[in-house]
Amino acid sequence: KSVVAIVGRPNVGKSTIFNRLVGERISIVEDTPGVTRDRIYAEAEWLTTNFNLIDTGGIELGDEPLLVQMRAQAQVAIDEADVIVFMVNGRDGITGADEEVANLLFRSNKPVVLGVNKVDNPEMRENIYEFYSLGFGEPFPISGTHGLGLGDMLDEVIKHFPEREQEMEDDETIRFSLIGRPNVGKSSLVNSLLGQERVIASEIPGTTRDAIDTPFTKDDQDYVIIDTAGMRKRGKVYESTERYSIMRALKAIERSDVVLTLIDADTGIQEQDKKIAGYAHEAGKAVVIVVNKWDTMEVEEKTMKEFEDKIRDNFRFLDYAPIVYLSAKTKKRIHTLLPRVLEASENHAKRVQTNVLNDVIMDALAMNPAPSIKGQKLKIFYASQVSVKPPTFVVFVNEPELMHFTYERFLENRIRDAFGFEGTPIKIFARRRS
Numbered sequence: 001k002s003v004v005a006i007v008g009r010p011n012v013g014k015s016t017i018f019n020r021l022v023g024e025r026i027s028i029v030e031d032t033p034g035v036t037r038d039r040i041y042a043e044a045e046w047l048t049t050n051f052n053l054i055d056t057g058g059i060e061l062g063d064e065p066l067l068v069q070m071r072a073q074a075q076v077a078i079d080e081a082d083v084i085v086f087m088v089n090g091r092d093g094i095t096g097a098d099e100e101v102a103n104l105l106f107r108s109n110k111p112v113v114l115g116v117n118k119v120d121n122p123e124m125r126e127n128i129y130e131f132y133s134l135g136f137g138e139p140f141p142i143s144g145t146h147g148l149g150l151g152d153m154l155d156e157v158i159k160h161f162p163e164r165e166q167e168m169e170d171d172e173t174i175r176f177s178l179i180g181r182p183n184v185g186k187s188s189l190v191n192s193l194l195g196q197e198r199v200i201a202s203e204i205p206g207t208t209r210d211a212i213d214t215p216f217t218k219d220d221q222d223y224v225i226i227d228t229a230g231m232r233k234r235g236k237v238y239e240s241t242e243r244y245s246i247m248r249a250l251k252a253i254e255r256s257d258v259v260l261t262l263i264d265a266d267t268g269i270q271e272q273d274k275k276i277a278g279y280a281h282e283a284g285k286a287v288v289i290v291v292n293k294w295d296t297m298e299v300e301e302k303t304m305k306e307f308e309d310k311i312r313d314n315f316r317f318l319d320y321a322p323i324v325y326l327s328a329k330t331k332k333r334i335h336t337l338l339p340r341v342l343e344a345s346e347n348h349a350k351r352v353q354t355n356v357l358n359d360v361i362m363d364a365l366a367m368n369p370a371p372s373i374k375g376q377k378l379k380i381f382y383a384s385q386v387s388v389k390p391p392t393f394v395v396f397v398n399e400p401e402l403m404h405f406t407y408e409r410f411l412e413n414r415i416r417d418a419f420g421f422e423g424t425p426i427k428i429f430a431r432r433r434s
């Protein structure tokens with residue numbers, strides 16, 4: 001998916017535009033306990049094109065001077081985006097700060113679309129001509145508060161998207177990424193999986209937009225490890241900020257089939273672990289929970305069981321994810337990891353037979369009929385799997401409102417029991433049969 005970044009000095013209205021473009025997509029996502037949504041990076045859609053949007057205004061560097069902040073934000077956009085939306089304020093004219101940003105963007109050679117915000121009515125369009133002098137071609141008058149002009153601007157943005165090959169969809173390669181708090185052992189695990197040399201060999205300093213993805217083959221299966229924040233040594237100021245590392249993690253998750261969410265056995269589960277794991281779940285990716293540094297634990301029969309109970313308790317939303325205990329350092333139990341990754345990936349892409357699915361649903365219904373809501377009874381006519389990655393099912397019913405989430409959960413469990421979806425979330429939607 002292409003990435004669009006919005007940049008500009010403070011108060012030109014970046015966040016308003018961001019929220020407009022992202023629209024309702026964020027709020028319709030189910031509420032998962034323990035997950036706070038970060039609005040710096042989100043999915044957006046224009047006509048039939050989906051893209052990812054970054055609000056660089058959300059990347060803050062504590063109390064650094066404004067100019068340093070703006071430079072860092074522009075740099076994030078330059079590093080990460082395919083197209084940059086440079087926003088200025090039509091009421092203020094061109095300011096020194098705008099020129100600063102313009103200079104940085106100009107040198108980057110990335111496509112830039114100039115949005116002149118706060119042009120709330122047609123008379124104000126007269127003001128936009130001076131912005132030609134910034135050197136980015138036609139300025140697009142927009143109004144974040146009134147939602148005006150966005151379509152024309154987006155048409156222009158989309159024209160600059162690079163053509164992408166469909167390779168990611170068709171091939172058999174399993175793409176996975178490793179996420180987790182700093183120091184949980186992500187780089188160590190990558191090194192252990194690959195053997196030290198390969199990682200060092202592929203480490204290219206100063207690489208910007210293109211993440212370093214490392215391919216390898218194990219038991220005739222091709223894998224690619226997707227680069228994640230914190231796995232390489234980085235030098236720029238903004239790279240240590242939490243929001244930036246979240247953004248990198250989200251980008252890595254997006255490109256993965258399977259996400260390995262790492263936990264440090266030594267320090268135990270922490271609040272941040274839940275938040276990070278929540279991103280993988282929300283993205284609908286296959287998930288494997290990896291408990292690293294298992295070498296630091298007193299090895300007893302019950303240690304693993306106790307740890308598992310804690311994980312299940314803390315990561316209820318990941319009840320489908322298998323847990324692997326290993327040590328990246330000593331390589332103990334490391335051979336148990338890839339089989340789980342493979343299995344999760346296969347289940348993530350699994351398609352079930354419609355007739356078998358319907359047998360399962362009808363059996364479930366017979367065993368445990370849906371409870372009535374306000375005297376009305378849910379009727380299920382049939383079900384069908386509408387997509388994969390993750391497996392998504394539509395259940396056609398008399399009235400979707402009668403599908404209580406506990407009943408949906410029951411159906412999910414029956415489907416899981418019948419088909420084995422270990423490692424992947426599955427989605428179920430109730431639709432009215434027309």
Ligand code: GDP
Pocket residue numbers: 180181182183184185186187188189230231292293294295296326327328329330
């Ligand atoms: P990252 O920030 O998640 O990439 O973590 P690193 O891979 O840099 O590891 C952080 C620290 O944990 C380093 O000092 C590693 O040597 C140590 N470490 C990583 N894996 C293990 C492990 O399995 N056992 C132990 N005891 N230490 C580990």
